[in-house]
Amino acid sequence: MSRVALVTGGSRGIGAAISKALKAAGYSVAATYAGNDEKAAAFTAETGIKTYKWDVADYEACKAGIAQVVADLGPIEVLVNNAGITRDAPFHKMSPAQWSEVIGTNLNGLFNMTHNVWPGMRERKFGRVISISSINGQKGQFAQANYAAAKAGDIGFTKALAQEGARAGITVNVVAPGYINTEMMSTIPEKVMNEVILPQIPVGRLGEADEIARCVVFLASDEAGFITGSTLSANGGQYMI
Numbered sequence: 001m002s003r004v005a006l007v008t009g010g011s012r013g014i015g016a017a018i019s020k021a022l023k024a025a026g027y028s029v030a031a032t033y034a035g036n037d038e039k040a041a042a043f044t045a046e047t048g049i050k051t052y053k054w055d056v057a058d059y060e061a062c063k064a065g066i067a068q069v070v071a072d073l074g075p076i077e078v079l080v081n082n083a084g085i086t087r088d089a090p091f092h093k094m095s096p097a098q099w100s101e102v103i104g105t106n107l108n109g110l111f112n113m114t115h116n117v118w119p120g121m122r123e124r125k126f127g128r129v130i131s132i133s134s135i136n137g138q139k140g141q142f143a144q145a146n147y148a149a150a151k152a153g154d155i156g157f158t159k160a161l162a163q164e165g166a167r168a169g170i171t172v173n174v175v176a177p178g179y180i181n182t183e184m185m186s187t188i189p190e191k192v193m194n195e196v197i198l199p200q201i202p203v204g205r206l207g208e209a210d211e212i213a214r215c216v217v218f219l220a221s222d223e224a225g226f227i228t229g230s231t232l233s234a235n236g237g238q239y240m241i
């Protein structure tokens with residue numbers, strides 16, 4: 001029987017590439033999405049991957065949603081915490097809502113999702129938790145005090161949980177993408193992209209979502225069982241840590 005993988009924010013951007021790559025690798029995949037019904041329906045029609053709508057910032061919604069996925073596909077063996085949002089603003093202009101929305105999705109989402117699959121993984125003595133952090137959680141970023149705080153938090157969360165999961169056969173890792181060619185990039189003004197960001201990337205281009213998906217498939221595999229608590233950076237050489 002194929003292993004079951006759940007990808008949050010799995011119908012668009014990097015998440016869609018991860019869902020498709022896991023399916024191609026033989027997993028039974030479910031993808032969550034937060035708002036865009038039309039895009040999710042189109043994704044399911046294109047890929048055959050079932051989508052589920054809930055907000056990862058809401059603990060009870062995660063609990064109920066995960067129970068539904070388990071009823072449909074079976075116990076979740078691979079959790080990919082990919083759902084993420086930006087609400088960029090220089091700190092002096094950042095509102096409390098911009099702060100809490102980003103922390104709610106990008107950091108609390110990891111607790112809400114992982115906490116609801118963790119007991120089953122412990123019981124079955126197998127699990128893979130892979131979270132998508134960001135280069136900006138590693139190096140900080142202008143106008144992203146909220147996002148950088150959450151993404152740095154994702155790395156700390158991973159390192160702590162890796163220690164708890166180790167004896168139960170659960171690995172917990174993080175992928176830290178650099179600037180990837182997705183819709184999220186459209187919020188960056190063209191001038192900033194061309195004059196500030198691109199010149200900082202030694203390979204001279206944005207990354208592709210598939211290049212992040214490949215990292216996830218590798219960390220999810222049974223063969224990656226000795227890798228835990230690690231941060232896999234895929235950023236075109238922009239930041240080396």
Ligand code: CAA
Binds near residue numbers: 093136143147189
């Ligand atoms: N680095 C350095 N300077 C930047 C900058 C950046 N990334 N982004 C904006 N600036 C500068 C602008 O060039 C501008 O400078 P000048 O006034 O000298 O022209 C100044 O900051 C803008 O300041 P304002 O107070 O006018 O800012 P604003 O209220 O209009 O907000 C902004 C604009 C939201 C900061 C907008 O410029 C922006 O979105 N910038 C991009 C921020 C960014 O890089 N976010 C990363 C998104 S990618 C991501 O999150 C995915 C990932 O994981 C990698």
